[in-house]
Amino acid sequence: MNKNQIAKKYSRAIVNTVNISEIPQLIEEMRSFSQLLEKNRQLKLLFAGKIFSDTEREKAFAAILPSLKFSAGTEKFLRLIIVHGHLSAIKEIISASMNVYNDRQKKATALVVSPVSLGASYAGRLKAALKNLTDREIEIENEVDPSLLGGFVVRVGSTIYDSSVKGHLRLLKAELTR
Numbered sequence: 483m484n485k486n487q488i489a490k491k492y493s494r495a496i497v498n499t500v501n502i503s504e505i506p507q508l509i510e511e512m513r514s515f516s517q518l519l520e521k522n523r524q525l526k527l528l529f530a531g532k533i534f535s536d537t538e539r540e541k542a543f544a545a546i547l548p549s550l551k552f553s554a555g556t557e558k559f560l561r562l563i564i565v566h567g568h569l570s571a572i573k574e575i576i577s578a579s580m581n582v583y584n585d586r587q588k589k590a591t592a593l594v595v596s597p598v599s600l601g602a603s604y605a606g607r608l609k610a611a612l613k614n615l616t617d618r619e620i621e622i623e624n625e626v627d628p629s630l631l632g633g634f635v636v637r638v639g640s641t642i643y644d645s646s647v648k649g650h651l652r653l654l655k656a657e658l659t660r
Contacts, residue, residue, distance in 0.1 A: 485570070485571040485574045486574060486578075488568050488571040488574070488575065489571055489574035489575045489577065489578035489579075490578055492559065492562075492563065492568070492571075492575045492578070492579070493575060493578035493579040493581070493582045494582065495559075496508065496555075496559060496579050496582075497579065497582045497583060497586060499555075500555045502583075502586065502587075504553065504555055505579070505583045506583070507553060507556075508553060508555050508556045508559070508579075509576055509579055509580055509583070511550075511552045511553060511556040512556060512559070512560065512572065512575070512576050512579075513576055515550070515552075515556075515560060515572070516572045516573060516576065519569070519572075525546075528542055529542070529543070529564050529569050530569040530570050532567075536565050539564050539565065540561070540564070540565060543560070543561060543564055563575065587619075588617070588618045588619060589618055589619045589620075589621065590616055590618040590619070590620055590621070590638050590639060591620070591621045591622075591623060591638075592608075592609075592612050592620050592621070592622050592623070592636050592637065592638045593623050593625060593636070593637045593638075594608065594622055594623065594624050594625070594634055594635070594636050595625045595626075595627050595630065595634060595635040595636075595637075595646075596624065596625075596626065596627070596630065596633075596634040596635075597626070597627065597628050597629075597630040597631060597632060597633075597634075598626060599624060599626055600622070600624045600634075605622050605624070608622065608636075609622055612636065612638060615638075615643075616638055616641075618638075620638070629648065630646045630647065630648050631646070631647040631648055632646065632647040633645045633646035633647050633648075633649070633650070634646055635649065
């Protein structure tokens, strides 16, 4: 099973077994555990490596658990991920869980790539327009790309709305070369 399949499996389990109001906390705690592993190579080898047995990993996790102060749901899923040897997919699990949670809550994040930073009033208008298009609450993340010349590119999930000058020039070039 690849990491994306593992992530889908765990994200469905998280969303189906944990109270919907507890999911953001669970995801944040899993994210902090992932960051802890990134900072501490020895801890990462202990939990993600194949050197130690499942029992030894379980004992080590139980030993550090009190200092982490995680919720019962987070403890349960981290223990499950560690014991089954899927800790290498924790970032994908976090991302997939966030996507499933946002989908259930009718929320989405729009990545807006523009040549300059978006102003608050323009971001508000764009947010309202995207809400009408997607029928979801939209959170906007702005990325600046000076190569666009003008306009912007918006990515909401797997849908891309390209109204940039660069995109229009690319379409015009394709039409002229036909």
